Amino acid sequence: MFTLVPRSLISRSAIAGQKGVLTETLRVLKIDDTQKRTNVTGDVISPSQVMGIDHLRDPRLNKGLAFTLEERQALGIHGLQPARFKSQEEQLELCRISIERYQEDLNKYLYLTELHDRNEKLFFRLLSENIESLMPIVYTPTVGLACQKFGLIYRRPRGLFITINDIGHVFEVLKNWPEPNVRAIVVTDGERILGLGDLGACGMGIPVGKLALYTALAGIKPNECLPIVLDVGTNNQNLLEDPLYVGLRQKRSTGKLYDDFVDEFMQGVVKRYGQNTLIQFEDFGNHNAFRFLDRYREQYCTFNDDIQGTASVAVSGLMASTRLTGKKLADNKFLFLGAGEAAIGIADLTVKALENEGLSLQEARDKIWMVDIDGLLALERPEGGLDGHKKFYAKAHQPIKDFAAIVEEIKPSVLIGASAAAGAFTPTVLKAMASFNERPIVFALSNPTSKAECTAEQAYANTDGRVIFSSGSPFGKIVLGDRTFYPGQGNNAYIFPGVALGVLLAGIHHINEQIFLLASETVAKFVTDEDLAKGSIYPPLSAIKECSMSIACEILEYAYKERIASVYPKPKDMRKYVESHQYNHNYEPSLPQTWPWPNPPYIKTRPMEPTKLKA
Numbered sequence: 001m002f003t004l005v006p007r008s009l010i011s012r013s014a015i016a017g018q019k020g021v022l023t024e025t026l027r028v029l030k031i032d033d034t035q036k037r038t039n040v041t042g043d044v045i046s047p048s049q050v051m052g053i054d055h056l057r058d059p060r061l062n063k064g065l066a067f068t069l070e071e072r073q074a075l076g077i078h079g080l081q082p083a084r085f086k087s088q089e090e091q092l093e094l095c096r097i098s099i100e101r102y103q104e105d106l107n108k109y110l111y112l113t114e115l116h117d118r119n120e121k122l123f124f125r126l127l128s129e130n131i132e133s134l135m136p137i138v139y140t141p142t143v144g145l146a147c148q149k150f151g152l153i154y155r156r157p158r159g160l161f162i163t164i165n166d167i168g169h170v171f172e173v174l175k176n177w178p179e180p181n182v183r184a185i186v187v188t189d190g191e192r193i194l195g196l197g198d199l200g201a202c203g204m205g206i207p208v209g210k211l212a213l214y215t216a217l218a219g220i221k222p223n224e225c226l227p228i229v230l231d232v233g234t235n236n237q238n239l240l241e242d243p244l245y246v247g248l249r250q251k252r253s254t255g256k257l258y259d260d261f262v263d264e265f266m267q268g269v270v271k272r273y274g275q276n277t278l279i280q281f282e283d284f285g286n287h288n289a290f291r292f293l294d295r296y297r298e299q300y301c302t303f304n305d306d307i308q309g310t311a312s313v314a315v316s317g318l319m320a321s322t323r324l325t326g327k328k329l330a331d332n333k334f335l336f337l338g339a340g341e342a343a344i345g346i347a348d349l350t351v352k353a354l355e356n357e358g359l360s361l362q363e364a365r366d367k368i369w370m371v372d373i374d375g376l377l378a379l380e381r382p383e384g385g386l387d388g389h390k391k392f393y394a395k396a397h398q399p400i401k402d403f404a405a406i407v408e409e410i411k412p413s414v415l416i417g418a419s420a421a422a423g424a425f426t427p428t429v430l431k432a433m434a435s436f437n438e439r440p441i442v443f444a445l446s447n448p449t450s451k452a453e454c455t456a457e458q459a460y461a462n463t464d465g466r467v468i469f470s471s472g473s474p475f476g477k478i479v480l481g482d483r484t485f486y487p488g489q490g491n492n493a494y495i496f497p498g499v500a501l502g503v504l505l506a507g508i509h510h511i512n513e514q515i516f517l518l519a520s521e522t523v524a525k526f527v528t529d530e531d532l533a534k535g536s537i538y539p540p541l542s543a544i545k546e547c548s549m550s551i552a553c554e555i556l557e558y559a560y561k562e563r564i565a566s567v568y569p570k571p572k573d574m575r576k577y578v579e580s581h582q583y584n585h586n587y588e589p590s591l592p593q594t595w596p597w598p599n600p601p602y603i604k605t606r607p608m609e610p611t612k613l614k615a
């Protein structure tokens, strides 16, 4: 006869070799695998075997007051909660009221973090059904603040911290992660967190936030997602002196030691979770981001979100903008402020899109001008510094330093800011753009909002409302006279969740540039004439889940056509295939449906009585 036992006992009996009971359960039960648990020997434990208070304390199992009377009694949690029963919908209503009580966004962030730690399904349903209001909290801009205050707000661990001192033992640390089925990792070393610079181990907020979007926007199961910080120290003097700093208190390791550490990490991931584990690099310093992408892209299933994801969303915006300007992409002249990961990534992908329009590689590169900290990328400039991809965009032009003067000289039709230089698109610059373009295109992509090259309001106000504007972090609606604009958010959140979903479900080993161009085209197709009329070259955030789904389906079709898929047989209906693998954020029964209960409930079931909450 099967008996319910506390989790601690399951582990111990399994260690003692009494595994029969557990295996038997597996045959009887059919459980959503996001709810699966393993004990120390790797046996699967069903949710209904996690008994008593442990069941309520496990965020993956906890349903709050939604446990039925039978469930409460059978699981041994009867009496541990008040008598009331609540549906998930009623709980969502309470969450909304609770969030609204907080004035400060950081407090909203803390509320959501606490909900994530307490009740996973409720957290993801809330996020996924309220993208427009909550994405700015779990993601940019508030996540930037959360990283800056990480030492202060740190309560419970989430994600894995692997330090440079673990070198030689990285696999052992990876083994400590309790989930056996990780499919996707977002990893940072914290050196360039958004446009905020080196935040060291405090950068953990970013992988956590990105992976929350994996689940909320693309339905990738939370137990398959692993956020990681590689803590190699920090060069941020304020953090090194901050008593609240929680990372390694030492300068960044560099050179061979650092490279060996990252190599060991990549190998450790494959050893623990397999060759097909997707590894998304996020917010590494510029130099390392490019190096690792070049080094690993043919060896691992990996991409760099700041180079490739940001490029994809920006190019998507450029594609949509052609419907407003009536021009081809090739009819434009592009000027970038910034020549780092995002700018170079966008430039390189724009070149690919221009080549698709029939231009040669050189003709495409000739259309792109760039400005870095030393001014225009000019071949003859005394500062030099034209290394890596920068040299492709350097021009035979006299060196100029002043940005407004460069804009006047080059007269671009597209101005793209990826510089973290807040306010660099001054009224003078914006007015100049409006003077030589009927519809100037201005992207202020730096994150968070405080780092944007200009605000949406400044962009519209200084161009008589003729600008085609987008920004990396969200701006609200803008009213100019009797006109209202709803600028879109050119953020890689439109791209990376769908790309990850498609790559994982097709079993793609290496992610090529074509995949990001495909994602750009897919997002651009989602932009309706109505969106364009409102001033947005991106679909509304409310459509972002549908975008992710379409990106995944397009990638699947492409992967099978190009023979880079490794999951066979090829699914007949891609959409159905994707849906069948997605996370379900709705509550499910906590007890097996077919099982005779050892302890039948002694109180008869009362029906649920939904009540309307007053705000």
Ligand SMILES: O=C([O-])CC(=O)C(=O)O
Pocket (backbone or CB within 6 Å): 140, 193, 194, 195, 283, 305, 306, 446, 447, 472, 491, 492
């Ligand atoms: O996180 C974001 O909002 C976009 C991004 O990758 C960055 O700015 O580094």
Ligand SMILES: [Mg+2]
Pocket (backbone or CB within 6 Å): 194, 282, 283, 305, 306
């Ligand atoms: Mg990033």
